[in-house]
Amino acid sequence: MPSAVRVARETAELALAEWGISAAVRHPVTDPALLILSELVTNSVRHASALSSQITIMYAASRDTFAFGVHDRHPYQPPLYGAMTGGGSGLATVVQLTLELAGTAGVRQDADGGGKSIWVTLPL
Template sequence: MEILGNVPPDHGRAAPRARMAYEGVWRFTAPSLDSSVPRARHAVRDLLARQGVPAYGDLVPSLLLIVSELVTNAVRHAALLSPEIAVEVSIGPDWVRVAVEDNHPYRPKALEADQGQTGGRGLLLVQAITAEAGGAYDVAHTASGGKAVWAALPFTPPAAAAPAQVTNPHRAR
């Protein structure tokens, strides 16, 4: 799957490094059916476990929720033009990226759903999870004219903000 767009940065590593055993790219396809949502989620979970990905507390559940939302969107909104979807998992030295590709050219946008609606919040959820983890999210056109919606999460959570320096106003200067 050729994806045109940004990928997680390598943070300017100058010296070549040894490849970690868990690094690589895996791709699988599934029919654009509701039953593909849990299948994709389980396949990604099993891959991460098999590869021994160094994941912190919420990384795997967050990533699996993202996979569920992205595959659900592809199944619900692109099935007419894309009877099959592809899921690609890329694992780098310090991040994991999932992409869901379909043949529909429409680039989805996160919708502000009102309180009464039961759907329409999937991409908002993906964006929020990705931002909270310090990751990246985007939609990219593919060489075949479709799109790939992807999210990348770092293995380590974003650094906690340094505590504010509190000065004693009564201290002599």
């Protein structure tokens, strides 16, 4: 459902606040991270929903890192860094923002090959 994007952003903001990352003063990584997350969830809703009725979002943080992954059960694994040459796509935005923030992004295939997670790790 399209509301998944809003729910994902709100959940990420709550997690960041709980971890003290964007509590009193909004951390500079927060807004770009939320945009990256929104793009990944939007892609899953648009492109994977035919084969994957559920999206799972995982969040993790440490003192100097915020990481999140968006998982669906569609087997297609998009070439993240190839998206930069295509221009104008949501994945191009994901990769560009991730690189600008000195982060990393990667696609991890499920063990059975029937789905994947796209993980983004950003330094704080």
